[in-house]
Amino acid sequence: MxxxxxxxxxxxxxxxxxxxxxxxxxxxxxxxxxxxxxxxxxxxxxxxxxxxxxxxxxxxxxxxxxxxxxxxxxxxxxxxxxxxxxxxxxxxxxxxxxxxxxxxxxxxxxxxxxxxxxxxxxxxxxxxxxxxxxxxxxxxxxxxxxxxxxxxxxxxxxxxxxxxxxxxxxxxxxxxxxxxxxxxxxxxxxxxxxxxxxxxxxxxFGPVPAPVAAERLQAELPELPGDVISAAVGLSDGRFGWAKTVLSHPPLLEIRDAVLETALSLPSLELIQALWCAERLIDAAERWWITVAGEEVGAEALRRHRDRVLRAQVGELLSVLLSWFRDLALASAGPDAGELVNADRADGLRAAAAGVDPAAAHEACQVIGDSRRFIQIGNANLRLALEVMFIKLIRGSR
Ligand SMILES: [Zn+2]
The missing domain is CATH 3.40.50.300 (P-loop containing nucleotide triphosphate hydrolases)
Incomplete structure (x- = not known):
């Protein structure tokens, strides 16, 4: 532009x-x-x-x-x-x-x-x-x-x-x-x-309606499966440019998949592994930023404003994590409860939802939403806030 x-x-x-x-x-x-x-x-x-x-x-x-x-x-x-x-x-x-x-x-x-x-x-x-x-x-x-x-x-x-x-x-x-x-x-x-x-x-200015965004993206990126496009649109909160960028950069889709893998693994983790989850999310946020901003400028921005850069990117990834638990809450409430954001992961979600109490999934959404707010608005220590969040999520997933 x-x-x-x-x-x-x-x-x-x-x-x-x-x-x-x-x-x-x-x-x-x-x-x-x-x-x-x-x-x-x-x-x-x-x-x-x-x-x-x-x-x-x-x-x-x-x-x-x-x-x-x-x-x-x-x-x-x-x-x-x-x-x-x-x-x-x-x-x-x-x-x-x-x-x-x-x-x-x-x-x-x-x-x-x-x-x-x-x-x-x-x-x-x-x-x-x-x-x-x-x-x-x-x-x-x-x-x-x-x-x-x-x-x-x-x-x-x-x-x-x-x-x-x-x-x-x-x-x-x-x-x-x-x-x-x-x-x-x-x-x-x-x-x-x-x-x-x-x-x-x-x-x-309001969000672009999901069907409008999905139709346009499918026309512009015909090689991508419809459920992947739906997932990016669902995650974008009506930001068309965001969805398009994610779909146009395969590494971003891989990072999103890695975040969802972390979510999927939570029930099998020990509490101490919350530290590893936090570390992994921060690494993912760094890779997300470098992919979007480019190697050279992205690295320089990280060098100068590491904490502020990472907070913004972690916020995006927490939205991905939140979408997973929202989907889990929906899937655990029955097959007709509503449309899943992570439509391309529908099978895995339904399998994961089989043993999940919808109230626990709602509680997880609350925990992630609160953490995102603390990290983006407040001065909470980023790593500590993520560790506390993952401890709550691991505990809640049992
Ligand atoms: Zn002109």
């Missing part, structure tokens, strides 16, 4: 998004997209949007596509409502992250590794947007566009602005420069100043 060499820890590089994308290529978010296309068609584009929704749901993808569509040289090629053609000079520049009038800022930290001192950037949870980023953005917003019909500023994780930056942005929104649109994206709108919230038109 439009920010080459940028990596976001939660959890996938933006560069994985196809560059030529227009609105009609995006899976899901139909209502938000229609609002945007109608605003462009009517030439009534507001000065500021607030895109709310979970991380990695597609907010930045839609924002960038909006920036392309509003400036595209051929916005009606093959569609009645405006879209990005993806191929004109303007769209090409946005795709390359090189459009002088389309800017993305976010809470990134510079990452320089050995040979790779090229300004590679990454997002680490808890990082703030730097004051000078917002300052530069506001200064440039008042300048005439270099070539665009409308300047677009996308502020990712807008909740990560400090108070001074937020106030400066508010002033700009109160006296907006002409032909400029700000798109603020955030998973937590309530953390923004109420005065900023009220200056923006809100668009809420």
């Amino acid at each position: 439009c920010v080459p060499q940028s990596f976001w820890l939660d959890p996938f590089p933006l560069t994985l998004c196809p560059a030529s994308m227009g609105f009609s290529d995006i899976v899901g978010h139909e209502r938000c997209i229609e609002v945007l296309r109608r605003a462009i068609a009517a030439e009534r584009v507001p000065q500021a949007y607030l895109f709310c929704g979970p991380n990695n749901i597609g907010k930045t993808l839609v924002a960038t596509t909006f920036a392309k569509a509003v400036n595209c040289a051929a916005p009606h090629e093959g569609s009645e409502l405006p879209d990005a053609c993806g191929a004109c000079p303007s769209c090409t520049k946005v795709n390359a992250g090189a459009h002088p009038d389309v800017t993305i800022v976010g809470p990134v930290t510079q990452l320089r590794s050995g040979e790779q001192s090229d300004g590679t950037e990454m997002y680490v949870e808890g990082t703030m947007i730097r004051t000078e980023q917002v300052g530069n953005l506001i200064a440039s917003a008042h300048l005439t566009p270099v070539e665009a019909r409308r300047k677009v500023y996308i502020i990712q994780h807008a909740e990560a602005m400090n108070e001074a930056s937020a106030n400066r942005l508010l002033k700009t929104l109160e006296e907006p420069p002409g032909i400029t649109t700000f798109v603020l994206t955030t998973p937590s709108p309530s953390q923004l100043l109420p005065t900023i919230q009220s200056r923006c038109q809100w668009l809420r």
Whole structure:
């Protein structure tokens, strides 16, 4: 997509998004997209949007596509409502992250590794947007566009602005420069100043429905079995890009299988082996990250921000583990209790569920959910929190 060499820890590089994308290529978010296309068609584009929704749901993808569509040289090629053609000079520049009038800022930290001192950037949870980023953005917003019909500023994780930056942005929104649109994206709108919230038109981004995601993925990856696709979609919580990345990287599927193997082995383990399980999960989280971010940049990120990187990735793997116990609870309640997320493991799940008390499986879900929360939000020691979790899970599986 439009920010080459940028990596976001939660959890996938933006560069994985196809560059030529227009609105009609995006899976899901139909209502938000229609609002945007109608605003462009009517030439009534507001000065500021607030895109709310979970991380990695597609907010930045839609924002960038909006920036392309509003400036595209051929916005009606093959569609009645405006879209990005993806191929004109303007769209090409946005795709390359090189459009002088389309800017993305976010809470990134510079990452320089050995040979790779090229300004590679990454997002680490808890990082703030730097004051000078917002300052530069506001200064440039008042300048005439270099070539665009409308300047677009996308502020990712807008909740990560400090108070001074937020106030400066508010002033700009109160006296907006002409032909400029700000798109603020955030998973937590309530953390923004109420005065900023009220200056923006809100668009809420929800999960992509599973059947829609599965159908599209099956068309794009016809070589993969349907039950593997269903499993990735089920694990993605409606994040289409996440599911696609997992399916496109066979090592990620292997790591997920290894996590499920650990879950399957729990009833036969001694309590002391909880330590081994924790170690194994942390190793898996490290491999997951390296696969997603790439060997060189991934290793550098781990060197600099090991704990924060691993917390984010462990969170993903705990979701995998949670899905197993949810499935176990369903399978133990009878054959018609509901659809299994890990559909490709249905036989193993049903066999494992034969001796399982549904209440114990529910209890395990609770334990994993609590641990995930402690690890991601709190300051719990990562290894210790995982060891305690596995002790509870081994004890509960007997
Ligand atoms: Zn175009």
